Amino acid sequence: MLPGMDGITICKTLRKEANHTPILMLTAKGQLQDKIEGFESGADDYLTKPFAFEELLARVRALTKRPRQLTENILTLHDLSLHPETYEVTRNKKSISLSGKEFSLLEYMMRHPNTVLTKDQIISHVWEYSSDILPNTVEVYMKNLRAKIDIPFPKEKPLIQTVRGFGYKIG
Numbered sequence: 001m002l003p004g005m006d007g008i009t010i011c012k013t014l015r016k017e018a019n020h021t022p023i024l025m026l027t028a029k030g031q032l033q034d035k036i037e038g039f040e041s042g043a044d045d046y047l048t049k050p051f052a053f054e055e056l057l058a059r060v061r062a063l064t065k066r067p068r069q070l071t072e073n074i075l076t077l078h079d080l081s082l083h084p085e086t087y088e089v090t091r092n093k094k095s096i097s098l099s100g101k102e103f104s105l106l107e108y109m110m111r112h113p114n115t116v117l118t119k120d121q122i123i124s125h126v127w128e129y130s131s132d133i134l135p136n137t138v139e140v141y142m143k144n145l146r147a148k149i150d151i152p153f154p155k156e157k158p159l160i161q162t163v164r165g166f167g168y169k170i171g
Helices: 005-017 030-042 053-065 098-110 117-127 134-148
Strands: 024-027 047-048 075-077 079-082 088-091 094-096 160-165 165-171
Touching: 005 024, 005 030, 024 030, 024 053, 030 047, 030 098, 047 053, 075 098, 079 098, 098 117, 098 165, 117 134, 117 165, 134 160
Parallel strands: 024 047
Antiparallel strands: 075 079, 079 088, 088 094, 160 165
């Protein structure tokens, strides 16, 4: 009963997109059929109003303790896969060795596929706040990343693209 949207529909959409983020439905609908519909739409927990705040906190803690599904964390784009937990990167089923910054840069780009990312956006998300990074540093890292992601696979479509005057995108 969200303004302009329906929680059941949102939950179904997230699950259809393979989003495994824990979902706790907070609702005034407390009938058995409402609860069944909530769980069948993909909710992990269901809490009806009114509720004790302590119970809400306990349920949130319980949801966050559950092991996350590995599929949630694997980023895939065409034949390129990145595993944030194991720091493995593969393209066309071949392992690619990246430095820590290259891995962070690739992960940031893969979390924003087909989105033009400016050098400033990249700097602010990949490097520490206190770092004094120049924009041409991003160019150097992009060149290195292309040398490992695109150049060794000439039969595959290049994934990293420069959008002249704006930044970079992967897709």
